Amino acid sequence: MTTEREPKSKASRDGTGIKSKEALVIGGGVAGMTAALDIANQGFKVTLVEKAPSIGGVMAAIDKTFPTLDCSACILTPKLSEVAHHPNIDLLTYSEIKSITGETGDFRVKVHKKARYIDEDNCNGCNDCVPVCPVELPNEFDENLGFRKAIYAPFPQATPHIMTVEKKGEPACRATCPAEVNAQGFITMMRHGKYDEGLEIFRRSNPFAGVLGRVCVSFCEGECERGMLDESLSIRNLHRFLADYERMNEVAPVVAKIDKKDRVAVIGAGPGGISCAYQLAHLGYPVTIFEEREEPGGMLRYAIPEYRLPREVLDEEIQRVLDMGVKLVTKTKITSIKSLQEKGFKAVFVATGTWQSNKLGLKGEDSEGVIHAIDFLESTCRGKEITIGKRVAVIGGGDAAIDSARVAIRLGAKDVTMIYRRSHVEIPAIPSEVQDAMKEGVKLMLLTSPMELIVNKGKLSGVRCIKMRLGEPDTSGRRRPVPITNSEFTMAVDNLIIAVGQSADQKGVQTDVECSKWGNAVADPITLATKTPGVFAGGDIVLGPNTVVKAVGHGNQAAISIDRFLRGVDMMEGRAKHRHRVQSYEVDKEGVPLDARAAMPKQGVDSRVRDFDEVELGFNEAMAEEEAERCLGCAVCCECERCVTACQRDAIDHNMKDEVIDLHVGALVLATGYKLFDISEYTQFGYGKIPNVISAMEFERLINAAGPTQGHLLRLSDGRKPKSIGFINCVGARDVQKGVPYCSRVCCMFSIKNSVMCKQHDADIDVTVYYADIRAFGKGFEEFYENAHTRFGVNFVRGRVGGVSQVKDNGTLRIQVENTETVKLMEIEHDLIVINPGIIPPDGLDDLAVELSMDLSEEGYVDVRDTILTPVDTPIDGVFVCGCADGPKDIPDSVSAGSAAAMRATIVLSKGDE
Amino acid sequence: MSKLDKTNEHEEHTPSSSFSREIEKEPGGADIQHCIQCGMCTASCMVASVTEKYRPRKLIQKILLGMREEVLTSELPWLCMTCRQCEERCQEDVSLAEIFHAVRNIAAREGYIPVGVQKVVDTVMEDGWMLKDGYSDFIEDDRDDLGLHTDLGWNNEFVKKIKKRFIDGGNKK
Numbered sequence A: 001m002t003t004e005r006e007p008k009s010k011a012s013r014d015g016t017g018i019k020s021k022e023a024l025v026i027g028g029g030v031a032g033m034t035a036a037l038d039i040a041n042q043g044f045k046v047t048l049v050e051k052a053p054s055i056g057g058v059m060a061a062i063d064k065t066f067p068t069l070d071c072s073a074c075i076l077t078p079k080l081s082e083v084a085h086h087p088n089i090d091l092l093t094y095s096e097i098k099s100i101t102g103e104t105g106d107f108r109v110k111v112h113k114k115a116r117y118i119d120e121d122n123c124n125g126c127n128d129c130v131p132v133c134p135v136e137l138p139n140e141f142d143e144n145l146g147f148r149k150a151i152y153a154p155f156p157q158a159t160p161h162i163m164t165v166e167k168k169g170e171p172a173c174r175a176t177c178p179a180e181v182n183a184q185g186f187i188t189m190m191r192h193g194k195y196d197e198g199l200e201i202f203r204r205s206n207p208f209a210g211v212l213g214r215v216c217v218s219f220c221e222g223e224c225e226r227g228m229l230d231e232s233l234s235i236r237n238l239h240r241f242l243a244d245y246e247r248m249n250e251v252a253p254v255v256a257k258i259d260k261k262d263r264v265a266v267i268g269a270g271p272g273g274i275s276c277a278y279q280l281a282h283l284g285y286p287v288t289i290f291e292e293r294e295e296p297g298g299m300l301r302y303a304i305p306e307y308r309l310p311r312e313v314l315d316e317e318i319q320r321v322l323d324m325g326v327k328l329v330t331k332t333k334i335t336s337i338k339s340l341q342e343k344g345f346k347a348v349f350v351a352t353g354t355w356q357s358n359k360l361g362l363k364g365e366d367s368e369g370v371i372h373a374i375d376f377l378e379s380t381c382r383g384k385e386i387t388i389g390k391r392v393a394v395i396g397g398g399d400a401a402i403d404s405a406r407v408a409i410r411l412g413a414k415d416v417t418m419i420y421r422r423s424h425v426e427i428p429a430i431p432s433e434v435q436d437a438m439k440e441g442v443k444l445m446l447l448t449s450p451m452e453l454i455v456n457k458g459k460l461s462g463v464r465c466i467k468m469r470l471g472e473p474d475t476s477g478r479r480r481p482v483p484i485t486n487s488e489f490t491m492a493v494d495n496l497i498i499a500v501g502q503s504a505d506q507k508g509v510q511t512d513v514e515c516s517k518w519g520n521a522v523a524d525p526i527t528l529a530t531k532t533p534g535v536f537a538g539g540d541i542v543l544g545p546n547t548v549v550k551a552v553g554h555g556n557q558a559a560i561s562i563d564r565f566l567r568g569v570d571m572m573e574g575r576a577k578h579r580h581r582v583q584s585y586e587v588d589k590e591g592v593p594l595d596a597r598a599a600m601p602k603q604g605v606d607s608r609v610r611d612f613d614e615v616e617l618g619f620n621e622a623m624a625e626e627e628a629e630r631c632l633g634c635a636v637c638c639e640c641e642r643c644v645t646a647c648q649r650d651a652i653d654h655n656m657k658d659e660v661i662d663l664h665v666g667a668l669v670l671a672t673g674y675k676l677f678d679i680s681e682y683t684q685f686g687y688g689k690i691p692n693v694i695s696a697m698e699f700e701r702l703i704n705a706a707g708p709t710q711g712h713l714l715r716l717s718d719g720r721k722p723k724s725i726g727f728i729n730c731v732g733a734r735d736v737q738k739g740v741p742y743c744s745r746v747c748c749m750f751s752i753k754n755s756v757m758c759k760q761h762d763a764d765i766d767v768t769v770y771y772a773d774i775r776a777f778g779k780g781f782e783e784f785y786e787n788a789h790t791r792f793g794v795n796f797v798r799g800r801v802g803g804v805s806q807v808k809d810n811g812t813l814r815i816q817v818e819n820t821e822t823v824k825l826m827e828i829e830h831d832l833i834v835i836n837p838g839i840i841p842p843d844g845l846d847d848l849a850v851e852l853s854m855d856l857s858e859e860g861y862v863d864v865r866d867t868i869l870t871p872v873d874t875p876i877d878g879v880f881v882c883g884c885a886d887g888p889k890d891i892p893d894s895v896s897a898g899s900a901a902a903m904r905a906t907i908v909l910s911k912g913d914e
Numbered sequence B: 001m002s003k004l005d006k007t008n009e010h011e012e013h014t015p016s017s018s019f020s021r022e023i024e025k026e027p028g029g030a031d032i033q034h035c036i037q038c039g040m041c042t043a044s045c046m047v048a049s050v051t052e053k054y055r056p057r058k059l060i061q062k063i064l065l066g067m068r069e070e071v072l073t074s075e076l077p078w079l080c081m082t083c084r085q086c087e088e089r090c091q092e093d094v095s096l097a098e099i100f101h102a103v104r105n106i107a108a109r110e111g112y113i114p115v116g117v118q119k120v121v122d123t124v125m126e127d128g129w130m131l132k133d134g135y136s137d138f139i140e141d142d143r144d145d146l147g148l149h150t151d152l153g154w155n156n157e158f159v160k161k162i163k164k165r166f167i168d169g170g171n172k173k
């Protein structure tokens, strides 16, 4: 614009309406830093907001500056520290603008400060945490050429001089595990072969790595992000491996540290009760578990068959909990909660489960030959002799039905049929269990329901069934089975096992607290507190027959509540789940090769149907390692907390939350800089496809002493020293067809600088710059260009390059160019091609413009009010611009603009009341 | 961006011969003045890669400099294969193939058609196709195998019709 625009507000003219004498600078590159310092040095307070973890911008990543070849970092560092320590500058890094309202003199700004999980005051950037972090990823600061950790400072002089943890939230696996097992965490440890640490991470959430590793329904695997690519991780089998590995090797010692006074009683030694005791013992509470049966484990011991869960595994995992100081009293049926409280237990957790088999409600259900699943399974688990006939039918489709059918096969039944009302999809049992049952000979009779039991002389002889079809969905969302008329048929059977669910004992101890009409205890879904103070309930007794992992989750949550209850703290506070779940689009899956999940080795069908030996044999180390390698590390930081242990200043807080900061400022300076054109759009140059074609920014990192090669100029593809290098100018600049018609102003000079740097590294390297015309317009630029040619011996060829191709296996590249001075069309070979990308507006500038109701230029830059007379004023009063935010600039021009913008901003501020 | 940087008024800074203005008026010729002589077109041109005499940039330069006679009488504009690789890459969006097409039209109007090209045109006009003598027994057999007509005599009729309608001025409105 060359004509003055109508200013949007008159406030700055006379000082009325200047309500804040503070300024805000957005963007912490060299221009923004200069503006902030100049404002601050005039005595005004200024907030500098930067979205990256450190200020410094692109200049911090540049190796040398043209035309003087000063070390960029060396010039910048004093400035970085001046900004960091200036009493008038408030530095907000890792932060972005959320909203801007108001007008000159009176802007209200909301800043979104992302959690960096580091206490900025405590962290001193000592780096102790970095080497221990197991998560490695490409370092953006090194143009992804090198690596950094999940906890990192982008470069040695990063300012503020503190770490940042990159954590996107909670990965799907953890978010969907009812026991909140940190799957990404233990899997990351497994990738490093650190099985003991993986197990330790698992055990933070519950004691059942081996048990859940065998019987869990694996909600996590249903949601695992890897499933979006090929197949989900075999998470369950991985933590089973951790437990198996420990059993075969060194067992981690158990620490018993019961140091609290308040005694807690747990009724029921099932997975829910034991998990609750485990967590409370961790916290130091003395816990006693009361169990009606002879041994602990609940359904795990008395319902789930041994071929799925060997009892040694169960025994050992429970024993570890007891070793922590948890007391177990078996063969003791508790009949009154009050009596426990009278004995001095300050809190009680009821986890008695659901043990009454539901009835079919058909006549003849008590005749000989009809068995209820839970009784059947419990008897088998107890090793009682059971005789079973040749033909067995099992009614139901849940775990108990599948288990009963498979047990019947092992007890010698020849013909076992499972009768289920709905279709294959609705079967609630674990799918792999269903498949295994079928392999063992169990037949599935789907969409069928029993109508009548045929009894002969008090003994069952057959069952009459009817075929069903699926109708409309019912309240559970599953389609309701509807009988098909005239489809009845009769089946001769010797035994019928009824497995149509379990219910709570209507006279059980839970009835001391409020119960539902089915006899389930009523508990708050988050705290699990019942209506009776100090009494909590969880697991099946609350949920009805459910899963081990949900019972474990309830045990954990109840333990948190009990601890808070005993300490007299609000039980609810901060409990509602609000952690951000990492979304699919946030996980970069590009370039990850497809790979099927590891298959579980199993005992052969012939041998396994004859006994109760474990069917699934577990992964071996190689399989586990390979499977762990498939994890995508969705949240980046895996919350292993190794860094927390390594940090001696207590500076890492993994529970930190994002914050919104309100600012009230009188003037704004936009210093959002630029980004580089994506040169892979020029397919003829092969960037991103041909390994030895790199971008200028990558080159800067490559020759930087602090870069990925410690400053050695090497080809990353093969580590060879290039003998001949070509630089291609004007790529993504001065290109009408690509929407960037303007000159980038700096690429000519940085290509000359980099060509000279090549020569300084090794004078024997043959270096050529291909250009359309050289724009050396600044102070000393033309001389520098001249020197590059005459003193350093860089070749300059006037002519834009047509294309680059790889011609030899050794990675040699060939370019076509017309030397427009000689009219010669040449094909020239190089070992390395450096493409000099043009500058384009940065991401997010358009959003800022919307916040400010400000139009951007056609190319997407900030439009200044008058190029000649007010080159740093935007069309919005009180808003100024500097650096590349309004178009490409080199460092000196950006700094000058920064100072100018600072002056323009303080003119506004100084008009405010004293 | 400042106004000065993004000005589109290239005319002020480029040679503007009357010949280039003439081309500018032809369809597809509009952007010729934007050429900055960078050489990208030559570097991308496959004709240029096989014959030294053909340099698309040079040809554009001659037009810009107004070397009308030299360009129109030259056979070079006739060498462009219209693959448009140069147009694809030209960062100034110059439509070289269109421009050369326009040049050929003007040249033809003024009677400058290279002998070779003229011969080809004549043959086609005469025979209806270029390689009549190449129609061998083999091709005849091939056509037969494919179930196609082997007698190409209908071609003469067809050529006559075309000539009448488009060249001898028949059917003019």
Ligand SMILES: Cc1cc2nc3c(=O)[nH]c(=O)nc-3n(C[C@H](O)[C@H](O)[C@H](O)COP(=O)(O)OP(=O)(O)OC[C@H]3O[C@@H](n4cnc5c(N)ncnc54)[C@H](O)[C@@H]3O)c2cc1C
Binding pocket: A215, A216, A217, A267, A268, A269, A270, A271, A272, A273, A290, A291, A292, A293, A296, A297, A298, A299, A300, A303, A304, A332, A333, A334, A335, A351, A352, A353, A354, A377, A399, A400, A401, A403, A430, A508, A509, A538, A539, A540, A541, A545, A546, A547, A548, A549, A550, A551
């Ligand atoms: C055959 C079968 C197979 C299953 N398979 C799976 C599976 O593969 N995966 C899965 O996730 N889930 C499975 N389940 C479900 C799972 O077992 C339960 O969800 C889980 O055990 C519930 O744990 P809990 O602690 O609430 O109760 P329970 O395991 O039922 O434990 C309760 C304990 O309390 C004791 N107790 C009861 N009353 C008293 C009292 N008054 N005083 C003292 N002690 C008392 C009981 O004896 C028992 O030991 C299966 C269930 C069955 C029946």
Ligand code: SF4
Binding pocket: A132, A133, A134, A135, A150, A151, A165, A636, A637, A638, A639, A640, A641, A642, A643, A644
């Ligand atoms: S918790 Fe673990 S993964 Fe996360 S930053 Fe710390 S060491 Fe790295």
Ligand code: SF4
Binding pocket: A171, A172, A173, A174, A183, A184, A187, A223, A224, A225, A226, A233, A235, A630, A631, A632, A633, A634, A635
């Ligand atoms: S890929 Fe890894 S981190 Fe992501 S959901 Fe699956 S197990 Fe969790």
Ligand code: SF4
Binding pocket: A176, A177, A178, A179, A180, A181, A183, A212, A213, A216, A217, A218, A219, A220, A221, A235, A236, A239, A549
């Ligand atoms: S306990 Fe179950 S849901 Fe949780 S991680 Fe293990 S397999 Fe997944």
Ligand code: SF4
Binding pocket: A729, A730, A731, A733, A734, A742, A743, A744, A745, A746, A747, A748, A749, A772, A773, A774, A775, A836, A838
């Ligand atoms: S500075 Fe040079 S290389 Fe960059 S766009 Fe301008 S002319 Fe092209």
Ligand code: SF4
Binding pocket: B034, B035, B036, B037, B038, B039, B040, B041, B042, B056, B057, B060, B086, B089, B090, B091, B092, B093, B094, B096
């Ligand atoms: S590529 Fe375009 S701008 Fe470059 S010389 Fe050819 S026509 Fe001119």
